[in-house]
Amino acid sequence: MGRETAAPLSLAILISGRGSNMLAIARACAEGRLAARVAVVLSDVPDAPGLAAARALGIPADAVPYVPGPDRAAARRDFETALRARLAAAPVDLVVLAGFMRVLSADFIERFSGRILNIHPSLLPAYKGLHTHARVLEAGEREHGASVHYVTAALDDGPTVLQARVPVEPGDSPETLSARVQRLEHIIYPQVIQWIAEGRLECKDGQAYFDGAPLREARQLS
Ligand code: GRF
Numbered sequence: 001m002g003r004e005t006a007a008p009l010s011l012a013i014l015i016s017g018r019g020s021n022m023l024a025i026a027r028a029c030a031e032g033r034l035a036a037r038v039a040v041v042l043s044d045v046p047d048a049p050g051l052a053a054a055r056a057l058g059i060p061a062d063a064v065p066y067v068p069g070p071d072r073a074a075a076r077r078d079f080e081t082a083l084r085a086r087l088a089a090a091p092v093d094l095v096v097l098a099g100f101m102r103v104l105s106a107d108f109i110e111r112f113s114g115r116i117l118n119i120h121p122s123l124l125p126a127y128k129g130l131h132t133h134a135r136v137l138e139a140g141e142r143e144h145g146a147s148v149h150y151v152t153a154a155l156d157d158g159p160t161v162l163q164a165r166v167p168v169e170p171g172d173s174p175e176t177l178s179a180r181v182q183r184l185e186h187i188i189y190p191q192v193i194q195w196i197a198e199g200r201l202e203c204k205d206g207q208a209y210f211d212g213a214p215l216r217e218a219r220q221l222s
Contacts, residue, residue: 036197044066146185
């Protein structure tokens with residue numbers, strides 16, 4: 001197993017908003033903590049603040065606009081065709097979804113099988129979907145966190161690789177809880193990518209392998 005090349009892992013980071021996870025990954029690359037390079041940052045939202053932030057670091061960053069139309073399947077097909085062209089031009093080893101708010105088609109995911117990661121703000125499999133911080137508070141949970149997982153065709157459902165846990169504090173709002181979770185997101189995402197760069201982690205046929213052994217349950221940030 002493992003990567004067969006010593007070249008740094010080439011990343012495409014897909015964002016829709018602020019891009020703080022993208023910046024944490026870029027910083028880890030720049031500081032030599034992550035043996036990877038951010039080849040390109042792409043966003044479906046043309047004015048996503050993360051695009052300007054990436055450009056300020058000298059990283060190529062472009063919008064790949066999603067143009068809605070009456071035929072949603074056609075709109076998604078056009079978007080993904082443009083996205084695939086940009087990824088092929090980079091080219092990239094790994095597609096990193098970091099606050100990318102669009103659901104990719106099964107066909108797209110199949111083409112990048114085992115090479116797409118996502119970060120989700122919950123302890124998966126709990127709280128898939130949106131508004132996780134508010135839902136966790138409403139449910140009265142004592143603990144919350146974030147998960148880095150491989151992307152499969154089912155939403156927020158591929159093998160989870162690494163999780164970070166935080167306590168829910170009395171008086172938390174979705175904003176304070178989100179900030180606590182995000183501080184750890186910025187640690188676990190670069191860590192998982194570094195494992196892939198080192199050849200310690202891979203995903204084949206929907207199964208993640210860590211140090212050559214099937215990863216039966218998510219690792220925990222310690
Ligand atoms: C993160 O909380 C991530 O878990 C979720 O979207 C948010 C993106 O934040 N998928 P940012 O754009 O990286 O700051």
